[in-house]
Amino acid sequence: MAECEVCGKKATKRAEIEGVVMNVCDECVKFGKEIVARNVIVKTSQRQKPLSVPEISLDLPKIVREYREKRQMSQAQLAAAILEKASVIKKIEEGWIPPTDVVKKLEKLIGTKLLEE
Numbered sequence: 001m002a003e004c005e006v007c008g009k010k011a012t013k014r015a016e017i018e019g020v021v022m023n024v025c026d027e028c029v030k031f032g033k034e035i036v037a038r039n040v041i042v043k044t045s046q047r048q049k050p051l052s053v054p055e056i057s058l059d060l061p062k063i064v065r066e067y068r069e070k071r072q073m074s075q076a077q078l079a080a081a082i083l084e085k086a087s088v089i090k091k092i093e094e095g096w097i098p099p100t101d102v103v104k105k106l107e108k109l110i111g112t113k114l115l116e117e
């Protein structure tokens with residue numbers, strides 16, 4: 001076990017003192033901010049919510065269908081407007097989650113926010 005970097009006794013904790021992480025004993029921990037297994041928490045939250053993947057609106061199938069029906073467009077026409085195949089629009093309306101780039105094209109066309117950061 002490491003020694004307390006402040007007084008030299010047996011270190012039991014880690015604390016940040018004036019911006020430096022040090023091994024400290026029970027008494028010297030009060031000179032700084034105790035570090036409590038923060039790494040574990042960060043790892044868990046990263047796994048639950050990856051930063052690089054924005055969430056796609058759950059209303060996507062409904063929004064796409066309503067937009068199309070309002071303009072009396074076929075699935076093929078809407079697909080053509082975003083340079084995708086008709087089957088892509090069909091699958092989206094059935095609840096399939098398309099790749100982010102497809103959602104971005106729909107967002108632009110429809111003018112509604114479909115991605116949540």
Ligand SMILES: [Zn+2]
Binds near residue numbers: 004006007009024029
């Ligand atoms: Zn100490």
